[in-house]
Amino acid sequence: MSERGCVITGWGTALPPTVVTNADLETLLDTSDEWIVERSGVRTRRAATGPFVRPAPALHPPSGVGTTATLAIEAGRQALDVARTAADEISVVVLCTTTPDQLMPATSSAVAGALGIGGGAVDVNAACAGFTYGLITAAGMLSTGARKVLLIGAETMTRTLNWNDRTNAFLFGDGAGAVVLEAVNGVGSLLAWDAGVDGSLVDLLYVDHGDGMVMRGREVFRRAVRATVDSINSALAQAKVGAEEISLFVPHQANQRIMEAIAERVGIPNERIATVVESTGNTSSASIPLALADSIARGRLGAGDLVVFAGFGAGMTWASAVWRWGGPV
Numbered sequence: 001m002s003e004r005g006c007v008i009t010g011w012g013t014a015l016p017p018t019v020v021t022n023a024d025l026e027t028l029l030d031t032s033d034e035w036i037v038e039r040s041g042v043r044t045r046r047a048a049t050g051p052f053v054r055p056a057p058a059l060h061p062p063s064g065v066g067t068t069a070t071l072a073i074e075a076g077r078q079a080l081d082v083a084r085t086a087a088d089e090i091s092v093v094v095l096c097t098t099t100p101d102q103l104m105p106a107t108s109s110a111v112a113g114a115l116g117i118g119g120g121a122v123d124v125n126a127a128c129a130g131f132t133y134g135l136i137t138a139a140g141m142l143s144t145g146a147r148k149v150l151l152i153g154a155e156t157m158t159r160t161l162n163w164n165d166r167t168n169a170f171l172f173g174d175g176a177g178a179v180v181l182e183a184v185n186g187v188g189s190l191l192a193w194d195a196g197v198d199g200s201l202v203d204l205l206y207v208d209h210g211d212g213m214v215m216r217g218r219e220v221f222r223r224a225v226r227a228t229v230d231s232i233n234s235a236l237a238q239a240k241v242g243a244e245e246i247s248l249f250v251p252h253q254a255n256q257r258i259m260e261a262i263a264e265r266v267g268i269p270n271e272r273i274a275t276v277v278e279s280t281g282n283t284s285s286a287s288i289p290l291a292l293a294d295s296i297a298r299g300r301l302g303a304g305d306l307v308v309f310a311g312f313g314a315g316m317t318w319a320s321a322v323w324r325w326g327g328p329v
C-alpha cells in the first residue's frame with residue numbers, strides 16, 4: 001500500500017474533574033483495590049456521572065456538564081490550538097463515540113457548532129475500536145481531497161454502568177482525546193490498516209436502551225487478544241514492517257493485561273506500549289488518543305517513527321493501523 005501523506009499536527013485531551021479511586025468503589029461493591037489492580041491495572045478513573053460526582057450533573061439537556069460533547073469540545077479546542085488551525089480550515093469533524101448524548105442528532109454536530117466548524121460532521125461508533133476506525137476514515141478523507149480533519153474520541157462510559165455490578169463497573173472511565181490530521185506530501189502516513197468484525201459475538205458486550213452494561217469479561221479478553229494479534233500482524237505484513245521496528249504501540253486501553261498479552265504475541269516489548277489505563281480506566285473510543293497525547297507529552301515520538309494503533313471491543317469489532325509519525329515533536 002502506498003504512503004498516503006497525512007500528518008498529526010495537533011492533539012488535546014479532556015477529563016472530568018471527579019477522580020474515583022478503587023477505595024471509593026470498595027464502598028459500593030464487593031471488591032478490593034488489590035483485585036482490581038491485579039486483574040486490570042486500573043487504580044483511578046474519572047467520572048462525569050454516577051454516585052461519586054457532586055453535585056450530580058443533569059443528564060438532560062445534554063448540553064450540561066459531564067456530557068460526551070463537552071469533553072469532546074474541550075479536547076478538540078486544544079488540538080486546534082496546538083495545530084494552529086482555525087475552525088474554517090477543518091473539512092470534517094469525525095467524532096468516535098459509543099456514548100452519544102442523544103440518539104439524534106449525532107453528537108459531532110453539537111461539537112462542530114461549539115467549535116465554529118461548518119465543514120462537515122459525523123459520528124463513528126465501533127465501540128472501543130472506534131478511534132482506530134476513525135483514524136482509517138480520516139486518512140481516507142485526506143487522501144481524497146479533505147484538507148484537515150478533526151478526529152475526536154470522547155466517551156461518558158459512566159452513563160452506561162450499573163454501579164452495583166462488580167463484573168465491569170470498576171473498569172470504565174470518562175474522557176476525550178482529539179487530534180488534527182492534515183494532508184501532506186510524504187512525511188507522515190497511514191501505511192496500512194486492517195479491520196474486522198465477528199457479529200456472532202454481539203452478546204458478549206452490550207448496553208440496551210435504559211439498561212446497564214452487560215459484559216462477559218473473560219470471553220471478551222480471550223477473543224480480543226486473538227483477533228487483535230491477527231489484525232496487527234496483517235497490517236504489519238501489508239506495510240512490510242517487522243514488529244521489532246515498531247517504536248510505539250498505542251492499543252485500546254482496555255486492561256493492562258490485555259495490552260501486554262497482545263504486545264507479547266506480536267513481539268513488541270512492554271516498554272514500547274503507550275499506557276494510561278492506570279489513571280483513566282477503560283475510556284473506550286477515547287483511550288487511544290489519551291494514550292497518544294500522553295506519549296507525545298513524554299517525548300516518546302520522533303519524526304519517522306513507526307507506530308501501531310489497535311482497538312477492539314463490542315461487536316466484536318477490531319481494527320489496527322500502521323502509522324509513520326511525521327508530526328512536530
Ligand code: UT7
Binds near residue numbers: 029218224284
Ligand atoms: O473495552 C473493550 C472490551 N472490554 C474488555 O476488553 C474487557 C475484557 N475483560 C477484562 O478486562 C477482564 O475479563 C476483567 C478485568 C473484566 C475481569 O478479569 P478476569 O481475570 O477475566 O476475571 P473473571 O471475570 O474471570 O473473574 C475472576 C474471579 C471470579 O471468581 P471465581 O469464579 O474465580 O470464583 C469473579 O467472580 O473474580 C471474581 N470477580 C471479582 N472479585 C473481586 C469478578 N469481579 C470482581 C470484582 N472484585 N470486581
